[in-house]
Amino acid sequence: MPHEDCIFCKIINGDIPSAKVYEDEDVYAFLDISQVTKGHTLIIPKTHVKNIYETPNDIAGKLFERVPVIANAIKKAFNPKGMNLINNNESFADQSVFHLHIHLIPRYDETDGYKLRWETHSDEYTQEQLQDISKSISNHLD
Ligand code: 5GP
Ligand code: ZN
Secondary structure (H helix, E strand, O other): OOOOHHHHHHHHHHOOOOOOOEEEEEEEEEHHHHOOOOOOOOEEOOOOOOOHHHHHHHHHHHHHHHHHHHHHHHHHHOOEEEEEEEEEOOHOOOOOOOOEEEEEEEEOOOOOOOOOOOOOHHHHHHHHHHHHHHHHHOOOOO
16 A cells, blocks of 8 residues: 555655666665765665564565665676665654665765764673673564
């Protein structure tokens, strides 16, 4: 069911034009209008799901199964030096469109426009603390 007022549902339906890269019965891939780098592509499930938290296994499987296909097509087209896959969930983590999407961002050089960097904190944790953290998470696996 398309979600009312969802721009990505409208793109899937053709109500909003897009530069389509790939489509099958389960997924749709198209150029991100922001083109952070040349070839920046979004792949989305045709079923409207808000983000990764609300994604059933079968939809996740079908979506991620197609990611390497799209990634390799971008690689063959533009021969980037690398590629970042990004998935933002919730506003705090920079999700701005609330229909699950994976960004495929080909990387060309240090000044290609991609900015994400993070710091390591590995020296701030003991093995015991890491075990506690991993247990906190694994206790909640359904
Ligand atoms: P988010 O910030 O939620 O991770 O990513 C949403 C992305 O959707 C943004 O990078 C933005 O450029 C892209 N976007 C928003 N509206 C449109 C649109 O109408 N057409 C296309 N092709 N991309 C869009
Ligand atoms: Zn949608």
